[in-house]
Amino acid sequence: MLVVEPMGNAGRFLVEAADRLGVRLYAATHQDVHDGYPDRLRAALAGVCATDLTDTPRALEDMDAFCRRHAIAGVAPCFELFTPLAALLAERLGLPGNAPGLARAARNKILMGEAFAAAGIPAPRWALAHDADEAFRAAREHALGWPLVVKPAEQGGSWGVSVVDGPDRLAEAVGAARQYTYAHPHGLELDARALLQEYIPGEEYSCDTVVADGVAYPLPVVAKDTTEGRYRIETGHTCPSGLPAPLVRKVQHTAARAALAVGVRNGIAHTEVKIPPGTQTPYVIETGARLPGDNLCEIVEAATGVSEAVAQLQAVLGLVPDTVPSRTDAASIRFLLPEHGGVLREVVIADLPGTHGEVHLGPGDVVPEPADSACRIGHVVARAETADQARGLADRAAARSRVEVG
Template identity: 40%
Template sequence: MKKLLLIEANGNAGEDLLQAARNLGVAVHVATHAELYEKYPRESKDKIAGTVFTDFRDLELARKALVEYSRGNDIDGVITGWEFFSSLATQVAADLGLPAHDPGRADGCRNKRVMADLFAECTVPSPRTVHSATLEGVTEALAGSGLDYPLVVKPAENAGSIGVSVVHDADELAKAFELAQGWPLEFPHGTPLDTTVLVQEYIGGVEFSVESVIADGAITHLAVTQKFTTTDNSRAELGHTVPADLSAADRATLLDTVEQAQVALGLRNGISHTEIKLVGPGEARIIELGARPPGDHIMKLVAGATGISEAEAYITVALGGVPDLAPKVDRAAAIRFLTPPRAGVFRGVTGIPEGVDIESEVYAEVGAEVGDPTDNVARIGYVILTGNSPDEVNQLADDVVDAVTVEVDAG
């Protein structure tokens, strides 16, 4: 039986990876924190063959410890389910001589400062960016850059849109800069984060993400996902649909641009999740690329739409195998997040239809305080639907969202 090291199985991608390893008959060793492991669901713990409790507050020490553990336990492949550890997974795999991306560029797949520099060096279509760890530094860099408002301010190394703002003048820039530096440590492992702040050109257009598998340097795109967000001042995500409803030309533009990013970042063995905006005919810009599983259950959507398991492909490539990436079905799948109509005390959800093509989860507890539906934190659950085409599944999703009531009291 092959042995896999999974660096952190926390979260829904971790659960999908554990299930995929079980399907493939692979034994999984998980690197995590002891207190976090305690909180893993029973179904996850049942799928774990060994644990290595690792101090992630110093990634260089964690890298050495995991290489030593892997040598001692005959580990055959290394993956991660946690985006903060995607560079670490590449480095540990490379140290062991196992399939990996280019370890010299691994930081560029996570740290947006390194990513922006590599994109600029390799002329990958992406927002023009300046960065500095001080407000004076970015102000000075902006002065000579030709960049103008609106601008996007973001931390080099966070996730979930934390600290990301669109700004329209120098006052807003100063506030957004401070906000972007507000999270110097990753949660829950306490890994120190680069406090450099990026200021970049605002890219208009429509946003998509692309899921890809890279095996021995050969790139296969599994799916293009369309992202739906609120269109007022807030940018809460409403959901995603796979596949995106796109013309062949637009799809080719997106995939060609993603490939330029993948080459620039040295992707060779693994998977990537690329966020990209289509700005016009033949023109797209990369927002970011992560060498990791996507969030928001997108792997489930890819499986529902194509029959391909991205999680199994990731594991197969990490073990040096050749994944089967041929689509098994030609359908469509969508996720829509359930959010409260306003802030208050959560009282429950009514109206979720039942059916073979619907999966749902409500994770808020009755009696919990919930926020306004202006950000992703306010989500209280989701529904996943499948249909025969993007049009059909988007219509089904609209109907479900209309039928569902999220009950909230003033408290």
């Protein structure tokens, strides 16, 4: 199996899944990015196709030759910005993959908005803007109302996303959304246009969908907690979601439609939705043709026994994915976030039974302002019988953990 850029949170779950399935895992990446992989990831790979993923013709040629040399049986996209490249590679090799003509819609939120509208999927209304004046006019013409959301066309981790209360903050928000012209660490050129979206109120959930040969298999629904206010940063996730069964099915159905609308045919999609109060309608905030980050693979498997990474690998190998839950437990993750940016002086994760944690930054590291997920210092995971217990336990472990930023 060739994974197109396994760096990031999902890579470790693909490594584990490949091991369980007895599949040899190869990576396509840049030489310098590979040099920075965690030791565990580097050691788990059977080999590496070092190329330039930002140069599509060259990357396709290098990966094609590599795949033929190593008898690659499946291509698994992992890093969101290269999911369209993985679709092109699978097509070129005649392996199960996603629809190349639609795949860019899973990376670019403008094309995504068009794909959702074409498929009739409930999603925020949106408009484009290059500067504050245009944003103000577009917001009025499209009757987006206030607050509205300004975000980059291509980015992740809530980078450059702001919820704007009124016209005074528009210029700053458009500037923040348009600051990313190249993506770290590959140097991929980004579509730096800013998107304005109608603000969808309500609780937020995520739901992943594995698709095999065009058939969508829904995965468990997870409740997502974020900060309030201008910057919406994830504070945690809990599975099961606590939604009543009919609404769970509706979220799963909507997520499946979103995945199919952005061309997912053999693979996995991570979809985020919000449900406005008093409605039973999930609005799709975004969908990506990749595994989720944020240790959601761990949370979903701890709660339900379903391995999303195993399911993705099965789908891209042309097998029927294993998506039947084998447990009815619960799990919750809380992120340790700073109150402000600075230098990390100390981080101590509380040791409560039923929980475990991990630190992402160490003493002396610079902690960015809490404007996006780059400010995460660590996380705690709790397992319990019910979602309320798991959430409560994770909250207690987070509250008893100590983070000092000077």
